[in-house]
Structures are given as structure tokens and as C-alpha cells.
Amino acid sequence: MSTTKQATRAPRGGARRSGRSGRVLWGVSHGLVWLYALALVLPLYYLVISSFKKTTDIFDSPLTPPVDPVWHYFEDAIRYARLDLALVNSALVTAAALALTLLLALPASFALARSRGRLSALLERIFAMGFLVPTFAALVPTFLMAAYTGLFHTRTFVILLLPAGALPLSVVLLTQFMRTVPPELEESARVDGATTWTVLWRVFVPLSMPGIATVLLLNFLNFWNEYLYSLVIIGPDTSQRTIQVALPTLQANQATEYGVLMAGTAVTLIPVYIVYIVLQRRMEQALISGAVKM
Template identity: 35%
Template sequence: MAADAPTVPVVRTRAATPGAVPDGGSSRRRPRGVAALLTSGLLWLYAAVAVVPLAMMVLNSFRTDQELAAEPLGLPAELNLAAYQEAWIEASFSTYFVNSIVVTVTSVVLSTAVSLLAAYALARSRSRLMTAIEQVFVSGLMMPVFLMIVPIFYLLDTMSLTSTRTGLILVYAAVSIPFSVFVLTTFFRQLPGELEEAARIDGAGPLRMFWSVMLPLVRPAVATVVVFRFVPVWNDFFYPLILIRDRTRYTLPVGLTTFFGEYQTSWSTLFAGLVIATIPLVLLFLVATRQIISGLTSGMGK
């Protein structure tokens, strides 16, 4: 008679339900949910703290001086635009605003165009000369602004460019190039060289490859550079104060100092002037937010 086959104990387990989470997993995920909730709460609190002063500035710009004196934290009884008219026309705020727009936009466009060409050449070249040139650009990031003002002033004075918007544009463009080249070179190096080889096989020249193939791929980087250079140039007070002597050439930061001195008793006009100075920055961030986030997070998953 054959020996009986050994019996194997049967262990019964519960069938896994689709979407079910083990007990250990739930206990491990719960602290992460609490941390995410706390982080979200802190970010919303920070956003509220940052937005409340801006909202008060906008609301107070529509109020009269009498309303502000009687109730500083109240709401406007009606939308009064007299403060904006006084700031724009009577206080010559339109002149300061136009000067800032011309100087900032022109200098940012000029520095970005030069930096794109330089960054592309530096990223695709492996020669020692290009490496040395790149180090020169990077060293410009470590140069303090205050140490350069004396030679810059004498240089512009020799070229008869002091107290002109052209001189101020050239200074801002030159100061912005090191940072722009540093950022754009990093982005160009992340692009595969096979794209250029394919374009070269199709008969594209260097300029065609740069304009049609490479430039669209670094658009987030370009948006990041534009925003990060637009804001400091728009808010800069030091260079216009030293290099501009004619009041009709003042930019917004310098013009605001005289603006505050003349209209320090008209609070509604002051708030209106601040709103006008803030509008371009807000519009820029609203338009370029998606590109900025894409540019700052590019390469984090590699």
C-alpha cells in the first residue's frame, strides 16, 4: 500500500479588494497628510499676509483724503478716480512711468537677446577659450554694484550719455548679462545634441537651428530670465539717482521720492501712485507664472 501523501496546511487569506490600503500603509500615510495640510495652511496664511496690504492700497486709492482721515481702514463709499488723475497728470507721474517702461523693457530685451546668443555658443562649445569666457561671465555675478558706479559714471560722462535714458539702458543691460548667461547656459546644456544633428541633416544652418529648434525649447528659461531681471531693474533706485540729473528723465523709484515729498499730505494720491507703479509687476507675474514655474522646476526629475 502506497504511503499517504503529506498533507499541506491550508492558510486562508482575505482576498485583496481593489483599492484597499493595508493597515500599515494608512498609518504611514496619515502623518504625510497632516504635514501637507499644515504646509498648505502656512502657505495660505503667507498669501493672506502678502495680499492684505496690496488690497488696502488699492481700496484706499479710491477714497478721498477726508475718508482716510476719518476711517483709515474703511471701505470706499464710491470709486473715486480723482486721485489717479492727480497722480498721473498734475504730479507728472506719467513721465516717470513712461521712462521706467522704456528703460526697463529695452534693457531687458537687449540683455536677453545678447545672453541667448552667448549662452548657446558657450553651451555647445568645449574649447578652453569658451570655458574661460564663461568664467568671466560668472565672475560678473560676484561684482558688487556699488564698486562699479564710479567707473560707469566716468565712462558715460566721457560718452556724453549721463542723464540720458540710453546710458541707463546700456548700464542695466550690461549688469543683467552675467545672470542671464549663467541661467540660459544651464538650460541649453540640458538639450540633447541629436536635435541639432537632425536639423543639420535637414539642411538648417546655425542661425536656423538656434531660432527654430533650440529657442522654442528654452522658452521657460527665457521667461524666467525676463521676470528675474525685469523686477530689479523696475525697482532700482541707485543707478538713476546717480546717473540721471534731469527730472524729466527720472524713473519711477527716483520720481516717487519727489512724489512723496510734494504729496505727503494727500494720502489718496500717494496710494494711487503706488498702485500705478505696482500694476506692471502684477501683470508680468500673471502672464509669465506658468513659464516661471516650468523654468524653475526644469530638470528636477532628471
Template identity: 30%
Template structure:
């Protein structure tokens, strides 16, 4: 019996025939590029990991130990520096303010940005192209040029030196990038699925939240990572528009602590404060990275 006959009988029985394995041969050039790429990535990983590891070890040392043995292990592994930074230097309060501002801003900008990008990408409305180009223009506008107008706007609104005022400002500056990033993503999604949801009787809101938005999870995860990193590390906006010490965020606290202490700086506490600032970013990145990889593997065919 020939191979074609066996395949036809197998298909009639409802079993898919085995897919032949295609062997891919690598050339010398491919191996060279792969080797160089791995070496460069390894060097880059060391450049990123080693300073972070040194900071982590230094956060358990005293200032005397850091200067006496910069690369050695601490004599006593304790969390005294973390407790002092969290309580005595009020990094706990600043951490809470940062979580509130960044968390609310991120949720708001993701919802508003996804809705705006979806409408601009999927519907032909009068002035939609103009709105899209205005969003792109917002990406080219330097932040420092808007500090003075923002100061007076928030002052007139009674939101200067407040967390809600900082949240509104964060959302305004992160929205253009979010729309720009998600626009092409929503544009590439198949229209047949959207039309099928209409045929099933779904409304525009239900189609967006239950059909199109889950298909956009890879783009949402990617832009959420970038927005979180940008908002968490924001320094110019809070230092200009949020001078009340009770409402300081971590970036302000780090700068104020390093500049006020001068030569009497406790490097152990400073390293602990740096780790308090870095660890949440690493946790969020790992969580979103896993979701991003899972979403990409599912694809829009889901």
C-alpha cells in the same frame, strides 16, 4: 482569449492598448506635509494680497478718509487720485520712461544673454570656460561698488543722465544672471536635434533661432520674469546715474514724491502712484507665467 493575446491583436491593428491606471496611496506623513504646506502657502498669500488690496482701496480715498476709516470702503469710487498722480505729479512721463528703459533693456539682455549662453554651452571654444567664470564673477560684484566708475564712464561717453546710458547699464548688470541661468538650460537640450538641423542644411544662425531657441522657451520665460522684476524695481542705478528729472523712472518719482511732500503727503495720490507702479508688473507676470506653463508642458520633445 487571454489579455496578452488581445493586446497583441490590438497592436497589430494599429491601436494602442489602454494604459493601466496606477493607484497612488498617500501615507499619513504625506497628508500632514501637504496640509502644512497648504496652510503656510495660504498665510503667505494673505500676507501678500491683503496689503495690496488695502493699497488698491486706499487709492480711491482721500487722505481724510484713509485716516478716519483705514479699512473701510471709499465714499466715492472715482479716479481723481490716479488722474492727479498721472498728470499733476508727472507719473505719466515717468511711466513712459520706465517702459522704454525696461522694455529695451529686457529685449537686448534676453537676445544677447541667450546667444552668449548658447555659444558657451554648445561649443568648445578657446577661453569659453574663462568667459563663463567671468560671467559668474559678475554676479558677485556689488552694484554700489560700481557706481563711481559707471558715473565717470557714462560722463565720458556723453550718456550720463540719459535713457540710453541707463539702458546700457541695465543690460550690463542683467547679462551675467541671464547667461548663468540659460547656460545649464541650453546644456541640457539634446544634441541630436542640433545635429539633425545641420544635416538638413540649416546654418548656425537658423539652427539657433528656429530650432534651439524655441526649445528654450521655458528658461527664456522664467529669466524674463526675473529680469523684468529686477529692472522695473531698480532704484540705486537710476538715482545715481539719471538725475535729470525729465528722464526719471517710476522708482525715482516715488521716492522724490514721498520725501518732498513731508507731512503734507496726499496718501490717496501716493497709493494711486503705487498701483500705477504695481499693475504693469502683475500683468507681465501673469502673461509670462501662462507662457511658461505652456512651454513646460510641451517640453523639448517638440
């Protein structure tokens, strides 16, 4: 009893002992952390309000909300950069790349989770090492590969390419999940005459749904937000390019008003924020488990 009492009282005791300077420091750290938080939020706030303000108002009173909001910037942004087509392209690329990622990663994780051979240990290590290969390094050769395969300036090549970068993390995360499936379940399925394929889809996949959700959320963010490879490979064709490639074209046009650029940026953020608001906890968990992938 006495030890727990001491322990619970200790934090306050510790703070008290450091005295006034301690309290001042504590106050300063509150201040600094919230100052940084403000720095994170302020540009977002500025982005939203500027989407409704005339250029002169944006500069004269940068932080005041729009007095008489201008609504046509969203329409302008969509028309100038064909953001409507770009949204569809991004959705297509993201969905197709996600499907392909699962199609490749699920059987692989299944194989790695249930075999203990030396070969599968080696394979797992190869995938685990994949986190440390910076994707940027392969930019130019990948661009040449797209050119030589005749899939240059198409979404198709990006759809084929994105899963490759996502595979290491997806395979490692899914393997961890599939290891928790009790072998007895598989054995009883086998007794009922199930094939390996049936075991994978009927036993392992349903039981690894949380892992699959994590992988999907994480890769949704990565695929939707991918910029450099899409820029280099898809290029300027409005019927093929994704939203991340289309957006900066608004800036390149010097005549563009700020409001249009801000409204366009806001449009690109909407899908991500919808998913985030609906699946906040899951998304945060996914990002945390996916960040340090070792």
C-alpha cells in the same frame, strides 16, 4: 504592503504621539504664518483703499473701504509726477534692455553650451561668479562713467547698463537649456549646409523657448523695478526718468495728499500685476529658478 501602510499612517501617528502640546504648537504655527501673510497683504489693501479716500477719512478709519470714493487722485498723481511720461520711459527702457540682453546672452549661451574646451569652462565660471558681485558696489563709478560718456541724464545709458547686470544669470540659465538640445539636430542641419548663425537661430533658439521666457520674465521684473541706478543716472528730467524714479517725487512734496501718493504707487504696480496674473505659474517658476543662481 505593510510598509506602505505604515508609512502613510506615520505622519498622523507622529503628531498624535506628541499629544496635546504638539497640537497646540501646530495651531500656533498656523496662526503665526497667517499673521505674517496678513502683514504682507494689509499694506496692499490699505494702499488700494486709500487711493480713493480723503486724508481725514484715511486716518479716522484706516481699514474701512471708501464710503464715497474720490476718483481724482489717480489723475492728480499722474499730473503732478508726470507718471504718463514715466510709464512710457519705463516701458522703453525695459523693452530695449530686454532686447539687448537676449542679443548678447543668446550667442554667448550657444557658444558655452556646445563647446567643452577649457576656455569656455573658464568663461562659464566667470559668468557664474557674477551673481556674487553686488551691483551696488559699482554705483558711484558707474555714475561717473555715465558722466564721462556724455550719456548722463539719459535713458540710453541705463538701457546699456541694465543688461550687464542681467547677463550672468541669463547666460547661465540659457546655457543650461541649450545643453539639452540634442547634437544630432545640429548635425543634420549642418549636413543641409546651415551656417553657425542659422543653427543658432533656427535650431537652438526655438528649442530653448522656455528658458528664454524665464529669462525675459525675470529680467522684466528686475528692469521695471530698478530704482537706485536710474535715480542716480537719469536724474530729475521728467522726459527721461522712469516710473520708479518719478514715484517718490510725490512723497517729497509735503503738500501732497496721501491719496495722491497711494494712487501713484498703485499705478506703478499695475503693469507688474497684469503680467503676474496672466503668467502666474511661469513667473513663480522664473523667480524661483533665478533667485539662487548657482
